[in-house]
Amino acid sequence: MNRIFIAVIATALGLAAAHAQTETPAPMASPAPAASAPVTGKDVRANCRADAKAQGLTGAARKAAVDDCFAKARPDLVTAKKCRDDAKAKGLSGAEFKASVKACKAAAN
Numbered sequence: 001m002n003r004i005f006i007a008v009i010a011t012a013l014g015l016a017a018a019h020a021q022t023e024t025p026a027p028m029a030s031p032a033p034a035a036s037a038p039v040t041g042k043d044v045r046a047n048c049r050a051d052a053k054a055q056g057l058t059g060a061a062r063k064a065a066v067d068d069c070f071a072k073a074r075p076d077l078v079t080a081k082k083c084r085d086d087a088k089a090k091g092l093s094g095a096e097f098k099a100s101v102k103a104c105k106a107a108a109n
Helices: 003-024 041-054 060-075 075-089 094-108
Strands: none
Touching: 041 060, 060 075, 075 094
């Protein structure tokens, strides 16, 4: 009888410990984004589109305004795209493509 009682207690303690490890913690308030957190290109472009929409721009004027806004906010991404486009125009691929883009970006900085 003692062996059964001890086995039941040991099992209950084991299950309690396993259950305690799998519980999710209470949700915490998410901290405000750090000032040093990088802003993604997607976020920047969305903000630029919203600004153009707020100004009531349409068509080519809207596209030009979004492109200009994006270029001012993330010149690094604009440079990277230009370097990739240049490497594609040269017909490069693989390691040559990567090396060309890397050299182009380094020269732009």
